[in-house]
Amino acid sequence: MSTIPRVSSAIPGEPPHFGSVLAHQPEIAASFFALYGRFWGSDVLSARIKEVARMRNARVTECGFCRNVRFDKALGQGLGEEVVDDITDGYETSAKLTEAEKAALKFTDALIHDPELLNGDARAALQRHLTPVQIAELGLGVTLFLALAKALITMGLEPEQMDRTVLPTPAVLEAAA
Template identity: 85%
Template sequence: MSTIPRVSSALTGEPAHFGSVLAHQPAIAAAFTRLYGRFWGSDVLSARLKEVARMRNARVTECGFCRNVRFDKALGQGLGEDVVDDIDWGYESSDRLTEAEKAVLKFTDAFIHDPELLTGDAEAALKRHLSPEQIAELGLGLTLFLALAKALITMGLEPEVMDRTVLPTPAPTEPVQ
């Protein structure tokens, strides 16, 4: 992946990173930040399940930043590195992933690769473990995760090297209704 920025920073003296590049469009950046915070602030779908989907997206897209960031709320809900390690090809046979997590991963693969992957047993498992509201929230999250990963990769904003980093879970900037 590219680690050479293809877009300059809008902030004088600051290197190009996602935030400094988005600063070229402050109103859109603020709207995105509000949406991303509201998504993570919603408890319709647990932070752990959101993070499972985000980690699968990171593995598939090979986004270096996304692969190395962990959000604290999911960690607080018991998502450890042993489970994250199983979010790879062959996750279906994992003993550490729950059946709900496997259903989320199958949905994630269908979302990223081919909707036909979500038929029969896979669709039944998803509906058994998640409500329509949770599936809708998961779909929105995957849209955001895929877009973020592709933006970072395409704009050359991935770090050359990055240690595993735990960040505060994005939070809403206004009350969630």
């Protein structure tokens, strides 16, 4: 993947990164970050399941930034590296992932690769483990994850190297009074 920025920073003196590039369109960027924060702030679907889906997307898209970031709320819900290590091809046989997580992963794969992956048993498992509201939220999340990964990769905003980094779970920033 490219680590040579293809888009300049809109913030003088600041190197190109996702936030500084989106600063070229501040109102749209603010709306995007508010949506992303609301998604992560919703408790309809656990942060752990959201993070499991985000990790699958990171591995499929090979986004270096996405692969190395962990959000603290999911870690607090017990998502450790031993579980993340099983989010690879063959996750269906993992003893560390829950059945709900496996169903969410199959849904993630269907969204990323081929909707036909969500037929028969996979669809039944998804409906058994997640409510329609949770499935809708997961669909929005995977769409956001895929878009973010592709944007970072395409704009050349991935780091050359990056250690595993725990970040605060995205949230809606309160407007200054």
